[in-house]
Amino acid sequence: HAIRGMEEELNVELFTRSGRNVVLTKYGKMLLPYVTDSLSTLEAGISALRDAIDPNSGMIAIDCFPSLITFLPDLIIQYISETKRLNIHVQTNHQSFMLLKEHLLTGAVDLAFATKIDHPDIGCAPVGHHELVLLVSSRHRLASQNEVDLEELNGEELIAYTDTCQIRHQIDGMFSCRGIQPKITMETEHDLFMYSLVAADYGVAITPYPISGAPYNVRIVHIRSIEHMRTLYMMWNQSNYMSPAVECFRDFVIKRGEVFDDFCRRNRMCGR
Secondary structure (H helix, E strand, O other): OHHHHHHHHHOOOOEEEEOOEEEEOHHHHHHHHHHHHHHHHHHHHHHHHHHHHOOOOOEEEEEEOHHHOOHHHHHHHHHHHHHOOOOOEEEEEEOOHHHHHHHHHHOOOOEEEEOOOOOOOEEEEEEEEEEEEEEEEOOOOOOOOOEEOHHHHOOOEEEEEOOOOHHHHHHHHHHHOOOOOOEEEEEEOOHHHHHHHHHOOOOEEEEEOOOOOOOOOEEEEEEOOOOOEEEEEEEEEOOOOOOHHHHHHHHHHHHHOOHHHHHHHHOOOOOO
8 A cells, every 4th residue: 555655646656566476667676776775864863863862872962050061071970980871972061041041941952050940841950059259369458368258349349240140140139138339340151251350350250169270360269158159950851852861861960969069079179
């Protein structure tokens, strides 16, 4: 029936039938190489698809905040080492909060590590807490201090995140509830650009603790208050299909608990 349907669609006889025997016509022979190539391509596609979702060789696409870019490779290495899934493929990118949210909701990435996205489709699991600290240049009046009160920044020239960054609203809230009014001199959504501006003495900045260490010519000063933390989550889109490869990685992280806090302890980072 399938053959007859194809012949009717193409309006050509592809086979000559003699009893139970079927022989290609010259038109069938003409079409055969193309059909063979198509089937070969289809088989290759099926094979590639199976590899992509296989827990041992599949693909995992992950977005994270720029401030977490050295944490993520450490986590991936742990996963490969402990599960022995040496052929797994992981694609990572660091994004601003708005892009990260968009990528997760559209399915462009499988997982994201960031502060919480409030959306009914987004599932999440906490992975730890990232301390917010003050960055000053080595020439700044506060450079010799290990800790400061926020009130010491009243009227200080501040390099701030843009309002497209979720952290900007948290920092604004910290200042507002204490009646502190810093002078915002520049805005950026990029941590590395912020480090450079601080180093050049264009102002101070409040950022997540630089887990790669103090940038050149910059001092890290702690802020006196336990509230100056941001909770980090691993997130995924609950409405999208999750491949076995992604599911195994997600479940590994959930089982390990607050993996970011563990990373900080092992590397003696973010602590006072």
